[in-house]
Amino acid sequence: MEQGNILEARNITKVYPGGVVANHNVNLSVKKGEIHALVGENGAGKSTLMKMLFGMLAPTEGQIFVDGKEVHFTSSGDAIAAGLGMVHQHFMQVPSMTVAENLILGAETGSPFKVDRKKAVEITRELSERYNLKVEAEEKVEDISLAMRQKLEILKALYRGAHILILDEPTAVLTPQETEELFEQLLLLKESGHTIIFISHKLNEVKALCNRMTILRDGKTMGTYEISDLDEHEISRLMVGREVSLDIEKAEADFGKTVFSVKDLVYADQFGKTRLDHVSFSIKEGQILGIAGIDGNGQSELVEAIVGTLKLQGGQVRLNGEDLTGASVLKRQEAGISHVSEDRMRYGSAPKLSLEDNAISKVYYTGQLKSRGLIDSKKVNGFANRILKEFLVKYDNSKQSVSELSGGNVQKLIVGREFDYDPDLLIMNQPTRGIDVGAIEFIRKKIVDMRARKKAILLVSADLSEILSLSDTILVMHEGRIVGHISDVKNTSENDLGLYMLGVKEDSKEQIGGAYCE
Amino acid sequence: MSKKFTAVRLLCAFGIAFVLTVAIIFGVSEEPVTAIYNLFLGPLQSKRHFFDVFASSVPLIFTGLALGLVFKSGNFSMIADACLYTGAVVTAALAIKTALPAGLHPAVIMLLAAVVGGIIGSIPALLKVYFHTNELVTSLMFNYVFFYLGIYTVTKFLADRAAGTFASLKYQPTASLGSLISGTKFHAGYLIAIAVVILLYLLVYKTKFGYEIRISGSNPEFAKYSGINTSRVIILTQVIAGAVAGLGGSVEQMAMYQRFNWQDSPSYAWDGVIIAILSGNNPKNVPLAAFFLAYIRVGADLMSRRSDVQNELVSIIQAVLILFVTAERFMAGWKQRQEAKKALGGEA
Amino acid sequence: MILQDIINTLSLPEFYFAVFRSATPVLLTTLGAMIASRSGTNNIALEGTMLISAFVGVVVSAFTQSAWIGFFGAVLAGFLISNILAYFILKLNSNSVISGIALNTFASGGTIFALYLLTGEKGASTSLASLKLPSIDIPVIQDIPVIGAILSGHHVLTYAALILVAVIWYMFKYTELGMHIRAVGESPDAAESVGIHVKRVKYTALSLSGILTGMAGAFLSMGYVGLFSAGMTAGRGYIALATQAIAAGNAVIGMLASLLFGFCQSLANYLQSSGIPLQFIQMMPYLIIIIAYTVYCAMVERNKKKKQMKAAAGK
Amino acid sequence: GDSAEETTAAGKETSAEAGAEKETEAKEDAEKKETEAASGEKVKVTLLVTGSFGDKAFNDSAQAGMKKIESEMGDQVEVEMIEMGSDKTKFEGSMLDAAESDADIIITGLWDMKEITEQVAQEFPEKKFIIFDTDVDYTLGDLSNVYSMSYKQNEGAFLAGVLAASVTSSDMEFANEDAVIGFVGAKDTAAVINDSAVGYIEGAQFVNPDIKVLVSYVGSYVDSATAKELALTQYSSGADCVFVAAGPASVGVIEAGAESQKYVIGVDSDQALAYEGKDEANYIISSAIKGVGDSLFSSIERAQGGELPYGEHETLGLAEGAVGLADNEIYNTVVPEDVRTAVDGAKEKLLAGEVTVDTAYGMDEETLKGIINGAQ
């Protein structure tokens, strides 16, 4: 093996139960002390490869070397012992435990018979200081922000003495400031001798952070490159196999009448914490209203309040002049609301059911799928396949379950379902989170199409470039309140938004009030 | 691939269960061949025994359907037991105390038993929806409550005082679901069971409400976001399931009994769990799963009657069969190697 | 009249003594169920495990003429049965409910079958000279009036059960194993990612569950009564499923639920001569559990709502 | 019948200890059968029990009777025993199976089998049927091939009541001042249990009209722990002698007696025998015996002699020696002379018809509750 390769995967093949070939003769070599990017479309096999390196999956074929020695991990415990640490795409934390407890889990302080919690808290604080990754040691994980959970994941790896860190899409949930902060810390880690594998769909990040990159497509290695040798377009092409563009072409704004408005929404959760604090705004035909904000500042509750799954303590929701306050979810749908939720697997689909079942969730009770009073499977099949094809979902057949699709394809299915409903108000909550450039491009284009068709669109996104490139108007939320109202989107930067989001800057009452009109 | 694998796996599981069973029988029996012959082929020996299997499968079909429906909606209520028992008590009361013409009598009784079953079925669901109680807890407890209530009703109002044991008065002859094939117990109730199977299949897979059940059961959060009133689904599903179980109790009484004499609860609901899981909560598969369980039970009965193998061995054998037949990952390693071979072969 | 009966009963120390006695098997099993459930597996086989342990305890103590070896046998049997269950659930990916039911079926017939092979009898083990575990008088407490009569002189496993409540509470709160069980039950992926052997922990949890249930079985046949009789668990394993769900992972609430059940059961026993129709007395423990549980859940829910309203109004 | 059904009694009673012995026995048996089958003389008797053996009541007693038949009349009679389990829908099938087999005489028992026997006996007129603990309705049709017999367990229970009431007021070691005795039954829904309760209460009241009889039901035949708990409750409420009729759960009551150092009266068979040499035996002062096994033995004996009155019903009571109190060593040593005399006196009065005992069979709910509650 090549000198200086701290980690190497050779001819790795992985076949999942069910016969999915996720990796096919994949090669990866990572040099000591570098930040190595791994990129590829959804389902290219990145996570799978990493899970094998980390001992969570066994390769069907192939070899893995750490420090030049072949290893056979049977569990992540083995990988941890060998100096690896992994930050998973989906957080690997126990929500009911505290940050400190999560940190030490599996490598507890104190004796087996008396876990030393005090010490755990101390260690957490100390590590947090040392690596400048701020976390609240004694908070429960279910109560902390996503950014903090992200940091906790990294701390967990460091606490276990990892000198090779695998980060699977760590920035998907972070604000630009947070991302920047994270990058600084990663660079610090690199300087202190750590090796990092970095997975991201955001190519600008990859360019900014990494030294080399390996590209995967369809489970195969497309090659390893010096970052400086490729520009973003070339990377996209290698990943997707064609040219992609994320620059959105969108027509000049041409708003119609006000379609939708909310007024003075108030909501407190079961722990007595205020989540929505007198939120008011309205949206016009053909307008995309973007909501920016750090996760957990009331955006989810706002969406839920509009969709109708949340019982508000006060406020009003109106669509097309109709008062929907207190109306059921169904009633609101029928009034013309569509919704792409932030967590596609949890709120947007029934993963264990078929694509067909998932495709018809908005229209299942209507006459268009029935014949002689019963749901007609031929019609369902036709309906589902039409949406799947129209929205370019990659699938085998419409009877397979949603859980067998990759995330990006699930998202396309959901977007297809919601757009096909032809709503008056379209709510998009994190529509492109964690999906690949090809799918992002597609979905954004579709959103702009809907705008052209004079729909009112509410776009909630943590991806500020998305907010800035799509929205006609932007509201920023902080601790349940609207703190910023931006109409001049063209002349606003991500950093400007960041200041509102962090609560540093706040617009005047009048300006914020301007977001609402009857 | 997957279908073929399931077949191979099932065959092997049966194989293992068979070998184990045979080994146990050889270990304890002086006449193992007789025992084994009766266990596996006994039910095929005569028309009467063969149709006994169908008759025995009727309550299993009803509870299997009821439990399957409840599971499908993502709940775990065992209230079917109380529904079935009380449905039987209601049947007894009506079969003794009312007089109606032959065809109508069973129909009215079944309807009322189903209604009562439905009402009882709704109780744990209502408690769950309104007070956030766990339906498994309340249903298990309510099963006792309704059992004792049933016993009280029968002792107080329906008992045959001349009987030397716990038994109600005799049912009116009009309230009988007689045998359809003479000399066997194959009764009209089986056809009713099959009709319910078809209805439930249509309900679950072909109607709006069925879709709501499946979505709510598979992912309640998604159901909520899709505008489905999940509370309504929970309640209505358990009402339907309760009605099916109540109907089952009614059918069983009118077809197989002439008096009410369930001094102990027959606990068909636990059997229902087995059937529901064996059938993958799909009504379509329920009759087959019920037939399987009834077959091994009738076979085991015959074995214990005709050979020296003790009655109790039956439960051991049943356990072995159920354990292996339902072991999902049994032979999974083999399956995966086959799949890997095929997938990679296909690519190369 | 009936009220008088109840008041009379409630003034008897023997009554409270009986409460602890009838709560013991349910309590031990509840604790077992709780450990399994916190590790993410439902142990439906409690009833069968208890029955087998009750049987094995009697047989082993009869053959070794040592109560403690018999007890060890019962616990070992619980351990083995729960490991069979674990094997099917964890290794062969069987449905936990169906495997549990299968094992219960196995136990109900298997114990009688084995009893018959050993003694030629099917009903009870009267012909085996089995032994009982001792009851214990607690030095100082036994001399206090009333309190002594209620708290002292219980079976050793009754005390063990009460101590185990504290032990298990401590285990979940402070020990590595407890943390791992919670982690594995709540988010197995997270546990696995930090190198915890998820299956190993689940096996351990189910084993503990089997051991506790085995103790409950031993209590039934080597304490409550001194022999094995067919079907003697009489549904206690299913009741533990209910009390476990009420406890929601908290050993102390589990104890309270078990004691409530024991209380109702004993009260029912005392009220049998009161002239209330028997069936109503028999259903009372179950009805009271339902009511207490429902009220408890409703209160939890109302508190949440109150907090919400308060917060919203405060702003 | 075919070979599958040629099950011999030797094969039926496999037990671990006797394995080897049985094998030779089985062989001998098979040889015997061959010769006898040729001469066609051996009568095959099949016993069908509802539920299974181990009930510490009817079934076990019937089984004992069958074993006695086998050992004493083995040269003329071949026996087979079948447990039908608890699923009542299977009873009829089992009965038909037996009737279709080569059995000559089919014995079955309890009220649950009454209607089935009435029907099957008519379908198989060439077979003989003996049914115990119930009658059949001979007016239904030609049932001249059915002999039925029932037992007056209430008479045995009456004597138990006399015994208990005398014991509680005696100066026996563990008797107390109060005139309180107890009854623990399995299920209040079973007439046979209530029949014992009624007899017991009336017997006790015969001795002392003001006696208090605590009555509890386990609600189960198997829950020995609850049975024990109930007995402990009764003992702690002042009862010093408890009569138990709770099937296998009875063992719990016996333990409670030994533990509380109070008296127990067993049921159905001499329950002290099961505790021979153990401490518990000393507290089981007697048992209200019901001689199911003996009655089966004697009916087969009579059948062999051609004396069994098929087509008739007989009621077996004290007079026939079918019921009574166990007259064993403990009874004779622990129970004082005067008490035993009182019991004997009551027995004579019963036999002479000077006192009568009510039966719970056919008794309406009100009367039954009246008797039970009246004594509490």
Ligand SMILES: Nc1ncnc2c1ncn2[C@@H]1O[C@H](COP(=O)(O)OP(=O)(O)OP(=O)(O)O)[C@@H](O)[C@H]1O
């Ligand atoms: N547990 C699994 N069982 C079966 N197939 C799986 C499993 N996990 C992943 N796959 C499949 O393997 C392929 C590669 O998945 P993988 O998670 O490695 O992709 P990825 O590159 O990480 O994608 P993404 O960018 O969406 O995270 C996909 O086709 C996926 O559907």
Ligand SMILES: Nc1ncnc2c1ncn2[C@@H]1O[C@H](COP(=O)(O)OP(=O)(O)OP(=O)(O)O)[C@@H](O)[C@H]1O
């Ligand atoms: N049992 C399975 N069978 C088939 N595919 C699976 C299975 N389990 C997971 N997958 C798919 O593998 C893919 C990769 O999974 P992963 O955990 O990396 O997240 P993801 O949902 O793809 O996220 P995203 O697309 O947002 O990056 C997913 O699309 C998932 O749906």
Ligand SMILES: [Mg+2]
């Ligand atoms: Mg991934």
Ligand SMILES: [Mg+2]
């Ligand atoms: Mg992904």
